[in-house]
Each structure stands twice: as C-alpha cells, then as structure tokens.
Amino acid sequence: MKDVYILDAVRTPFGRYGGALSGVRPDDLAAHVVAALVERTGQENADEVILGNANGAGEENRNVARMAALLAGLPLTTPGATVNRLCGSGMEAVIQAYRAIAVGDASAVIAGGVESMTRAPWVLPKPEKAFPAGGQELVSTTLGWRLVNPRMPAEHTVALGEGAELIADKHGITRAAQDAYALASHQRAAKAGLDREIVPTAGLTRDESIRDDTSLEALARLKPAFRKDGGTVTAGNSSPLNDGAAALLLTDEAGLRGREPLARLTTSAVSALEPRYFGLGPV
Template sequence: MTVTHIYDAVRTPFGRAGGALSGIRPDDLAAMVMRATVERAGLDPALIDDVVFGDANQAGEDNRNVARFGALLAGFPTSVTGATVNRLCASGLEAVVQGSRAIESGDARVVLAGGVESMSRAPYVVEKASKPFPAVGNQTMWNTAIGWRMTNPALPARWTVSNGEAAEGTARDWGISREEQDAFAVRSHRLAAAAWAAGVYDDETVPVPDVGLTRDEGIRDDTSVETLAGLKALFASDGAGTVTAGNSSPINDGASAVLLGAEGAVDAEPLAVITGRGVHGVDPHLFPIAPIEAANKALARAGHTWADVDVVELNEAFASQSLACIAGWPDLDPGKVNIHGGALAIGHPLGASGGRIIGHAAHELKRRGRGVAVAAICIGVGQGLAIVLER
C-alpha cells in the first residue's frame, strides 16, 4: 500500500469574529491557502488529482462546494476537481483522512486537503413557512455561526445540549476545577505568544493581503489567571459553572491547507508521513472526551504507544475538554501537548482547525528531524478523530 506523505502545510493567521478577516469571503480564504501551497511547493496545479476541503457551516458564501470554488478562484485548471466534507469541528482533519485514503488506495497521487471557515460571515437562516405569507405566527431566525439549529425533537434532550453545557458536564464528571481551566487557558496564550515571537509559526502561515494581520488575532499576551477569574460562567443556570469565555475557544475565521502525495509525487522533501488514523463515537453530550479513544485507536494502528509520542496537537475547544483528554492518556507527558499554544489562544475556525493542528504537528517533526506526533480533535454530536504522523 502506498504511504501518504505530507509535503507542506500552510494556513492563514486566524482572525477573531468581526475582526481582521471578517471582510473576506470563505471561498476567497480557501483560494489563498490553496494558491500559496502549490506556489511554495513549485507544483503544477494540474497535477492535483483532487481538492478535499472541510467546512462545517456551508450555509452562506461557502455553500455549493467551497472546495471546488476555492480551486477555481485559486486559478487552478478546471480539470482539478473539488469536494467539500463536513465532520463539524474535524472537517479539515477529515479532509486529510479522505485525501490520504485516496493516495493509499492508488486512486490519486496528489491531493490538496484542508479546510475553511468564516464564522463572522455565517448567515442567519429562517425555515420555510408552511405556505407563502402566512397571516399569523412568527418565524425563528437562526444564527448559523455556531451551535445547533432546527434540531430534531425526537432526539433525547441530553444529546442536544450546547457544546458549552457539555463542557460543563465534562468539568463536573472529571473533577476539573475552574482554577485548572483558567490556568490551562493562560498557558495556551503564553505559549502561543512566545511561539509567534520566536518565529515558530513563520514557516506555516501566509499573510492575507490588505488586512495587516501578522499573527493569530485572539492571542492575549497579558492575560492572567486573575483576569480570567473575573469572567462569568456562561453555561450553568445555577451560577455554579466553571466554563467561561476565557477558558473556551473563541469564534474565528481562517483557512488551512495540507499538501498530500505519494512518495516522489511532489518535488519537495516531505515533512512527515501518515501512519495511523482513528475515529471514535460517544454519546453526543460526551463529545469532549471522544478524542481519547480516537487517538488510542490511531496509535495502535500505527504500531505505537503513548510512550513513543513526542508531540501532541490537541484542539482546545474548551479547557475542560483538553484537560479531560490529557487525563485520559495517563501514559502521556502533559508537557508534550500543544507546546506552542492551542485553540484557546490561536482560535478555532471550525472547518480550518483540523488542517492547522496536523500542519503544525508536521512542521514540528521537521524542526526536530524525527519523531512521532498525534493530531486529535473533538467533534460536536459525540465524535473524535485522530491521525498519527512520523518522520
């Protein structure tokens, strides 16, 4: 079976909701990272067998297959096809999974994977009325930026709680205190700020023209546990909650791309190879802990244990979620997790985050010259996805 190589990975800096990237359409953001990736690799885009991009919303300017429109806007030949995939928060990582399967099966030699999300530009939607211009009654308008809408009433109520409420449940079930969550969030901001200052992210980010965004917009260099302690809990009606805006990932815009290929398919030194994948499902309201078994499965398929792992990129949807996953991997040194910060600081534009974490893991393996890395992410509605990389 052919092995999938990661030849390059790039992303935009991530913008805050209503911030620097909010004026840019998601299909244009996708086109930017697609174009940058092939230019950096010196690759003729006509050699790309398929473009697979993740996108969790697909309700606005990203509707009707943003992967295909992004490729067209990037100037790729019309012969280069595109498919958009949706596994919610793991959509970008799912794109890499599907691209790697195509390469390993021999269906493709080069696949450009990744993802995009503009949560700022997500539209409001209204269900169709039972008849045109009804004389009575009101319609609910739904904000598609985040959260459930139009949920099926047949589902148990505990399965359709908000992600924040699920994060509260995780904190309670795993005995994770407010202080631990806030401390973990401060760590994320400080590590991300230090990494940007040291130039760690220079090789994997590309500037967005005309916006002046030189790093991830959500990083707060001066945040502290004392500052975060003053924030109100958002998801517990009794006021006894621990999950706040400060220890949750923000709402963001951004795009990421990962260039995948068979051995020798791209005239460049690979960053890493993919050696294991794992997906796992749990009850929907337990989604924060689903990456635990997803990563365990991926490592087993790669023939490794946690003792072999050098780098972990775990998407930080919530501090409670991240701390629970780390606790669920008792053989892992927590110091190996998100050594350059995570989504609590960097941001979580849903469709793009999977490409970011696997891309950063691959670049880190290149910096080290060797090693084993795990990229793992939790997914709303009770799933987790993980990929193992080696160099």
C-alpha cells in the first residue's frame, strides 16, 4: 500500500441560496476550482477527477466530474466520475481517490464536490399512461427526498429540519444551546484564515452565510422553522442552503516532488444508522 497525501485544496466562496453564485452553473463552479487547483499545483495530468454531488438533477448533466474536467481544459483522456453519498458526497470522492492511489491504481487524483442548491431544477414525473386526467405535480429538487417509493416507511425519509428536531428531542439539546453553538460557529468562521483556500468566483471573495454581526439576542428572536409548537431549530441555528465547489489534489509520495503536503491520509470508514437520526452520522 502506498502513502497518500493531500497536496493542495481550493474552493469557491460559499454563496447563499439565491445569492452571488446563483447565476453560475454547477458544472462551471466545479470547473473553476479544478482549473484553479491545476494552476496552483501544476498537475495537468491527473489520473482521474472524482466529484461528489447530491442533487444531480439538472445542469450537472449526469456526470458533473467529467463535465468539469472538460470545461477546465484537462486532457480529453482524463476520466471523470461523480459519486453520491448525500451530505458526505465530497468526502466519499476523497475516500475513493485515496483508495485508488493507496492500491496503486492511480498516482494523482483530483477529488472534491459541487452543489448549486439555487439552480436545482423542478422536475415533472412522467405519467403512468399517455394523456392522464388531471394535473401533474412539479417537484423541487433543491432539498430533501423526492419521488419516494410508496413502499418506503415514512420514518425512513424524514426531512432534514425535522431530523434535527428529532435529534434535539433524543439528546435534550435546548434551543439556547443550539443558538449558542451557532453564534460560536459564526464567530470562529469570521476569524478563521480562509483566504488561501478561497478562489474568487463571480465577484464573490468570502462566504456569504457567515454572519459576524449576529448575537444571541438576534438568534433568540427567530421563530422555529420546522415545528410550529415546541420547535428549537431556526433559520439562525441550522445549516444554510449554499452554492459552491471544492477540489483537492491527492497524490502519492512521488507526486509531492519535494513539496510539503497539507495532510497524509491513513484510513477511512463509513457507517449507517437509523435513518431518522441521520444527522448523527459521521461526516
């Protein structure tokens, strides 16, 4: 088994839903970071591009990794594969790249992820028969489950926000604790040195959802977003809907060429748990 290293990593700023990156296609977001990574590292001949993508219902064009490789100007012989493990899709891409290098199937792989929640399309299911009576329902692909098998138990397809409420119930996580954690997250993000990893995109140079001006008082004024009565999860203490992309270069030791890596990967693992408590899963 070969040692595997992360040589470098770049990302777009993360744009909020309907924000500064709403006019940028997901394949262009991905191509932007892939091209920037190649420029920074000089790695023009990666063995493969592997990207995570959870939505994949629109402009990702079925295989956004291959689309990004082509749009970024990589050699036409560079393969691309898109993987989906929902919130862990980008991590899954890195894991697959790590495994390929570790066993000697590749020496350098670009891995990462992309999502445009703003540009996720509405879909219209095909009717069971021609010329059905009545109307057809449009389904949003921005967030959550869609076109669920009617045989699937409802508790296996809990929505994200309700899932957070269930975890709060299970572990006694109060609204005040969630607000305090959210405030600390914003404050830490505002102080973090993120400039080196961010590639300016469509005029945006910093993450749009970092609120360095928020406060416990402001967070406490927000109404629950998912449970009208007794809810604790709000727009202020939950994760935002974002647009963005990231790319990492994984390589074996020979590919370092004397350069200092960001990290060495040693192993990986995945696990599953009861679907309604998906938020406790290790990502």
